Amino acid sequence: MSTSTYYATVDTPIGPFTAIESDGTVLASGWTNTIDDLLGVIHPTLRPIDPAPRSELGDVTKAVLRYHEGDVTVIDTIPVRQRSGPFLLGAWEVLRKVQPGSPVTYTEYAELAGRPLAVRAAASACARNAAALFVPCHRVLRSDGTLGGFRWGVQIKRWLLDHEA
Numbered sequence: 001m002s003t004s005t006y007y008a009t010v011d012t013p014i015g016p017f018t019a020i021e022s023d024g025t026v027l028a029s030g031w032t033n034t035i036d037d038l039l040g041v042i043h044p045t046l047r048p049i050d051p052a053p054r055s056e057l058g059d060v061t062k063a064v065l066r067y068h069e070g071d072v073t074v075i076d077t078i079p080v081r082q083r084s085g086p087f088l089l090g091a092w093e094v095l096r097k098v099q100p101g102s103p104v105t106y107t108e109y110a111e112l113a114g115r116p117l118a119v120r121a122a123a124s125a126c127a128r129n130a131a132a133l134f135v136p137c138h139r140v141l142r143s144d145g146t147l148g149g150f151r152w153g154v155q156i157k158r159w160l161l162d163h164e165a
Contacts, residue, residue: 005048007035008057012068014159017133020051021060025079028130029064031152041130043083067133072100072164080131090114091125098139100164105143127151139164 005027009018016033019026020042027046028038039047056062059078066074082092091113098104104112110122126137132152138160142148150157 005051006054006057007038007051008054008061009033010056010061010064012064014068014156017064017068019057019060019064020048021057022046022048022081024059025081026060026131026134027081029134030132031156038130041128043130046081046083064133068163070163075134075136078134080134082130082135084128087113087115087118087121088125088128091122092129092131092135095125095129095135095137095139098136100136100139103139103141103161105141105145106148107143109140123148133160136160 005020005022007018007020009016012031015031017029018032018035018038019029020035020038021027027048028042030038032038035051063074063078076096082089094109094113106119106123110116110119113122113125115121126140127149129135129137138150138157140148147154147157
């Protein structure tokens with residue numbers, strides 16, 4: 001998988017954003033300037049050996065920039081590849097359907113994912129999501145409306161939610 005796997009970092013209003021993609025499909029992404037923060041969260045069967053740097057990643061980079069400029073639905077068009085068990089795969093697909101400006105609670109997210117009693121499993125799906133932004137785990141809140149955790153920091157999560165409101 002390493003021959004057609006690339007990464008690029010772009011500046012955003014909330015810091016550098018790096019994505020790793022293969023054939024136009026995002027494997028991992030987040031607000032970091034190094035792929036070292038991303039490689040470990042990619043499933044071992046998808047993890048590239050030696051991704052090559054690029055100045056930009058075509059549609060992926062364009063979507064990141066347009067999102068941060070205000071087109072908060074542009075990320076929906078970018079394909080993502082993650083691998084895990086059936087619940088996590090389904091839960092990540094559900095996250096892609098949570099609309100900007102309409103965050104859900106972890107309890108609601110568990111219900112949407114088809115396992116209403118699996119609130120911890122739903123939270124785990126957010127924590128194990130490698131493709132931040134494109135699989136918008138930032139749109140899930142605690143039942144009291146507080147932010148909860150976010151791999152890239154709660155201040156980034158707050159900015160994203162405010163940006164989408």
